[in-house]
Amino acid sequence: MSDPSRAPHRGTGTSPASPGQAPVPAEPAAPEPARRHTAPSRAGRNLPAAVGVAVVLIGTLLVGLFVQPLVLALLAGVASGIGVWEVGRSLRFRGIHIPRVPAVAAGMLMPLAAFAGEGEALMMAVIVGLTLVIVWRALGRREGMILSVMGSVFALVWVGFLLSIALLLYHTEGGPLKVLTVILVAVGSDTFGYAVGVVWGRHPMAPRISPKKSWEGFAGSLGGSVLVGVLCAVLLLDHAWWEGAVLGLVLVCAATLGDFSESMVKRELGIKDMGTLLPGHGGVMDRIDSILFAVPAGYLLFALFAAV
Numbered sequence: 417m418s419d420p421s422r423a424p425h426r427g428t429g430t431s432p433a434s435p436g437q438a439p440v441p442a443e444p445a446a447p448e449p450a451r452r453h454t455a456p457s458r459a460g461r462n463l464p465a466a467v468g469v470a471v472v473l474i475g476t477l478l479v480g481l482f483v484q485p486l487v488l489a490l491l492a493g494v495a496s497g498i499g500v501w502e503v504g505r506s507l508r509f510r511g512i513h514i515p516r517v518p519a520v521a522a523g524m525l526m527p528l529a530a531f532a533g534e535g536e537a538l539m540m541a542v543i544v545g546l547t548l549v550i551v552w553r554a555l556g557r558r559e560g561m562i563l564s565v566m567g568s569v570f571a572l573v574w575v576g577f578l579l580s581i582a583l584l585l586y587h588t589e590g591g592p593l594k595v596l597t598v599i600l601v602a603v604g605s606d607t608f609g610y611a612v613g614v615v616w617g618r619h620p621m622a623p624r625i626s627p628k629k630s631w632e633g634f635a636g637s638l639g640g641s642v643l644v645g646v647l648c649a650v651l652l653l654d655h656a657w658w659e660g661a662v663l664g665l666v667l668v669c670a671a672t673l674g675d676f677s678e679s680m681v682k683r684e685l686g687i688k689d690m691g692t693l694l695p696g697h698g699g700v701m702d703r704i705d706s707i708l709f710a711v712p713a714g715y716l717l718f719a720l721f722a723a724v
C-alpha cells in the first residue's frame with residue numbers, strides 16, 4: 417500500500433520527485449478559453465426576447481379588449497392562476513407550503529367571475545375560493561396549517577383579486593379604452609424608468625429593497641407616465657388633458673409601489689425572480705407586479721372623474 421502522505425497535490429506547480437532530487441517543474445496548465453460575456457444589458461434583460469414577449473402579450477390584450485372579450489377574461493384568468501402558482505412556489509423557500517391546486521383554481525376563477533358577473537360574482541368567487549383552500553388544507557397535515565392558509569390568502573388577494581378589478585373596469589362606460597389606458601400608463605412607467613435608469617441611474621431609491629431602482633429612473637417613469645396619460649386622455653378617452661396628467665401621476669406612484677412590493681417579497685424569500693416563464697421578463701409576477709397596483713388606483717380615479 418502506498419503512503420498517502422506522499423500522494424501528489426494539485427496546484428503546487430511541481431511534479432513529485434524522488435528523495436534527494438530537486439523537484440521538477442510541472443508543465444503550465446493550458447489557459448482556459450475566455451468566456452464570452454452574455455449579459456444582454458446593464459439591467460440584465462434579454463431585450464430581443466423581452467420585446468418579442470411584450471408584442472405577443474399586447475397583441476393578445478388588444479384582441480381581448482376590442483375583438484373577442486372572452487380572450488381578455490381567459491388571459492386574465494391564466495395570468496392570475498400562473499401568478500398564484502409562482503407566489504406559492506416562491507413561498508416554499510421559507511417553508512410556507514400553500515395548497516397550490518385549490519389556490520391556483522381559485523386564482524383563475526376570480527377574473528372569470530368578475531368578467532361574467534361583475535362585482536357580486538367576484539366577491540362570491542373570493543369566498544368560494546378561500547373556503548376551498550381552507551377545507552383542502554384542513555384535511556391535510558396539521559404542521560404549518562396557519563402559515564399555509566395565510567400564505568394562500570396573501571397570494572389570492574395580491575394576484576387574483578387585484579387583477580380581477582381590471583375586469584370590473586372593463587364593464588364600465590368606455591371600459592376597454594380605460595383598461596388599455598391604465599395598462600399603457602403602467603407599461604410606460606416601467607419602460608421609461610428602465611431606459612432612463614440604465615443610462616443615467618446613479619442614486620438608488622431603496623437600496624435594501626431594489627438596488628437597481630434609482631431616483632433618475634423614477635423621474636423617467638414619472639415623465640413617461642404623465643406623457644402617456646395625457647395622450648391617452650386626449651386621444652382615446654376624450655377627457656381633459658389635466659385628468660390624464662393626474663392619472664399618470666397617481667398611476668406611476670401605484671406602479672412603483674407594486675414593483676417595490678414584489679421586490680420586498682423576493683428579497684425576503686431570497687430569490688431573484690418569481691419565475692422563468694416569460695423570456696426576458698422572468699415570471700408572470702415579474703411582469704404584472706406594477707399593473708396589480710395600478711388597476712385599482714385607475715378604477716378609483718375614473719370613478720372620481722365621472723363624479724366630478
